[in-house]
Every structure is written in structure tokens, then in C-alpha cells.
Amino acid sequence: MVTKPPLLALSLPDFTSFLRSRGIFTFHAVYKADARKFATSHNVLDPILEYFRDEGIDFDSHEGIFGQIGPRSGVLQGAFIHRTCRGAGAGGVRNWSYKTVEDWFRDGLRLSRGMTHKNALAGIWWGGGKGLLARNTGIGLRQGNKLDGRKMVFEEYGSFMTALRGCYVTAEDVGTTDQDMAAIFSKTRFTTCIPHEFGGSGNPSGPTARGVLRGLEAALSYIGKSLEGATIAVQGVGHVGTKLVDLLLNKEVSHVIASDIDTSRINLASKKLKKWADSGRLELKTISSQEDTILYEDVDAVAPCAVGGILNPQTIPKIKAKIICGAANNQLHDLMSDDKLLAERGIIYVPDFLVNRMGIVNCADEAVGYIDDDPNIEMHLGDSWDNSIYNLTKSILEESAKRNRTPQELSVELAERRSWEKNPIWGHRGIKIIDSLIQSREWKRKTMNEL
Structure with missing residues (x-):
């Protein structure tokens, strides 16, 4: 020890x-x-x-x-x-x-x-x-x-x-x-x-939310469902969470429950998303910092968009959703075991770093200039590129089932292999x-x- x-x-x-x-x-x-x-x-x-x-x-x-x-x-x-x-x-x-x-x-x-x-x-x-x-x-x-x-x-x-x-x-x-x-x-x-x-x-929150949306679409498609008519719980209504809620409801999700520990953020989200709240399709909740109740809603998917470490041995047994896919970094409290706890309960966990890439994609190459509907950015959100968020997520989920490995394990393995590739121009300059x-x-x- x-x-x-x-x-x-x-x-x-x-x-x-x-x-x-x-x-x-x-x-x-x-x-x-x-x-x-x-x-x-x-x-x-x-x-x-x-x-x-x-x-x-x-x-x-x-x-x-x-x-x-x-x-x-x-x-x-x-x-x-x-x-x-x-x-x-x-x-x-x-x-x-x-x-x-x-x-x-x-x-x-x-x-x-x-x-x-x-x-x-x-x-x-x-x-x-x-x-x-x-x-x-x-x-x-x-x-x-x-x-x-x-x-x-x-x-x-x-x-x-x-x-x-x-x-x-x-x-x-x-x-x-x-x-x-x-x-x-x-x-x-x-x-x-x-x-x-x-x-x-x-x-970068708008592109980040779009990427998470594509991950949710892939995970739902994998289990034979779609966003249309689905129910989603969103933890956190900061920049990304609020945009994700709006995107989901525009995609004909039947109902969204969203929470935050910050009353001011809930109030701001209420104003930005007023038409959805008035329609009855959106429920906004202020909760205490000690509460994780949003994770336990009886919904199709939970999208953590707040803090990390929220998936742990205390919270996982109470989760009813079949899919977890959100923007928050480091959602697993223990990277070595909590993904396995989720798998044992039949819950599909889509690793955060697999779907929340669009923030860094959007800003990483600012120096090369801008194009409307930039194809170098949009390809991450489309269906034609093998490495798009949608296609890579679905591929990893399918491989996970074939090999009896968790999506987290397979995503880390692939990321590790790629991370050792040296920059083709500068090599290992860092x-x-x-x-x-x-x-x-x-x-x-x-x-x-x-x-």
C-alpha cells in the first residue's frame, strides 16, 4: 500500500x-x-x-x-x-x-x-x-x-x-x-x-452539444431506437447542457428533464428554453449539490453535462436508463471498475471523450481560417466518415458486444494507440x-x- x-x-x-x-x-x-x-x-x-x-x-x-x-x-x-x-x-x-x-x-x-x-x-x-x-x-x-x-x-x-x-x-x-x-x-x-x-x-459549447447529440443518436440506434419519442435526463444546464436540451427537443424527443445545482442557471435556462417549458415537454429542476436524483429518472438516456465522478458504486445501482452519454469529463469515478459495474447492469456507457470532442475540434485549428459549414468540422458530425462521432460510437458499441469488452476499454485502447503516433510535420516536439x-x-x- x-x-x-x-x-x-x-x-x-x-x-x-x-x-x-x-x-x-x-x-x-x-x-x-x-x-x-x-x-x-x-x-x-x-x-x-x-x-x-x-x-x-x-x-x-x-x-x-x-x-x-x-x-x-x-x-x-x-x-x-x-x-x-x-x-x-x-x-x-x-x-x-x-x-x-x-x-x-x-x-x-x-x-x-x-x-x-x-x-x-x-x-x-x-x-x-x-x-x-x-x-x-x-x-x-x-x-x-x-x-x-x-x-x-x-x-x-x-x-x-x-x-x-x-x-x-x-x-x-x-x-x-x-x-x-x-x-x-x-x-x-x-x-x-x-x-x-x-x-x-x-x-465551443454549441459544437460540443452537437457532438453529444450525435453520440446519443448512435447509442439509441444501436438498441433499435431513435431520438424521436425518447425521454432524456440532462444533468447540468450550463452552456453545453442548455444547448443540448434545445437540440434534443428540436429532434422531437418527447420529454426532457434537466437539473442544475445553480438557481441562476436554471432561471437563465428557463428564459432561453421558454417555448419548450411552456409546451410541457421540458421540466427544469433546481437540486442541491448533494443530490444525484437526475441520474435516477426513468428515462431512455441520461446525459451528464456537469461535473465528473458521478458514476460510482453508490449511484450506478439506482440508474434506470439504458444509456449514459453526456458532455461532462471524467464521468466514471473509478476508471478501472465503474464501467464494468455499468455493463453488469446492462447500461450502455458511451465514454465522454468519444462524444464530447467537438469543443476541441472547433477551436484546435483556428490558425487555418474559417469556412462556412466547414467540411473539416462537419465531417465529425456527419455519417460518411468512419471516424465521425456517430460512426465511431456505433462501431465501438458493436465491437463491445462482440468481444465482451466495455466501450470504455475499447475506446481507451484505440485512443492509446493513436496517441503514440507522432506528428507528421513536427514529430514529438512537445x-x-x-x-x-x-x-x-x-x-x-x-x-x-x-x-
């Missing part, structure tokens, strides 16, 4: 205080897979990284972990880079509250690995990365903080991206907005989801950038707090 270091139990405000007391404001941990050792900027980080390596749940030879305490904001900011064979680590920056150091590291490790798989399955030439902003540290992101403080945090994060030299390219994610991306873009070129007024692709970065005089001065 691996002994958990006490540092992992610290709250994040206490962790930032711990780092400050030792003069640590910028840090890194780079993994040397051949030696199974970390090159860390500060020895106090070694027990944390060695624990995750030896535990083996979420750490998967991640190439690099970089962090900083915001110079003015004091917000803990991170960039987790999993694998860069296909290209630079790419994935959004999440603005979230974390209870402990363990939660922060674990979320970054798991989400960045998920982005490797998502990008590989999508067939785009990007690796996997994820950014984290701990909004319960420092000033600027807490509820009630002023907008200029928030802008300051995202400008700091943009400068952080520039300092990382392009080994990680960030994007919009949970808790962030177009204007946050504009603030990042003011300090770096290494971001996507840039607002339209700056020539970017903007908020790891070279990381190695060059940590050897550079400028970065060493940053980690020694000399800049």
Missing part, C-alpha cells in the same frame, strides 16, 4: 502558504519515463509526485506538470501535460474550487490524460493537456470579487502560457468565458477559443520544448524566484 504524504491533505490556501514560506512561486515536475524518476524544481514536491506515480490510478507517465502562484492575484495556477506525440498538449483551463492538494493534482492528471484520448480519437494533431485555476485561492476568482481582479488572473495565466513556450495550448473550459480567453490572449499566442472579434472561434524549458536560464531563475 502506498503511503499518502501529509501535503496532499492540505487545503489549497494552506498549500500556497506552504509554498510561499519556502520562496516557491513557480514550480515544475517533469517525468523521465526511462528512469521512472521526476525532475522537480523543488525537492518538497517529490513525495507528491512519487505518490501519484506509485499509486498508478491517475498518473500515466505525464510529461510535465507546471505551476505558479499568481504574482499579483495569489491564485494557484497549473498546466498539466500528459502526452505530446501528436502535438502540443491541448485542453481548456478549468476555473474551479478544490478542497485539497490531492484534489487539485488528481483533477489535472486525469483531465489532461482524458484530453490525450479525446484528441487522438478525434484524429486531430494535438496532444493532451489541461489547465487549472484554483478559484478558492488568492483574489480575483472568488464570488463577489471585481471583474478587474478576474481579468488580472487570466492575464497572469496568459503570461504563464508564454513562459511555457507552447508545450501547452489552453482554451475555454468550465468556469471560464470568452472574455477570460481575451484576457489570456492579450498576453500569449498559446490559446484557442479566442473571441470572434479577435478572429477566434469563440465559445517533450523537446519541455526539456529545453526546464534547462533554460530564464525558467531556472523563475523557479528560484529571481525574476
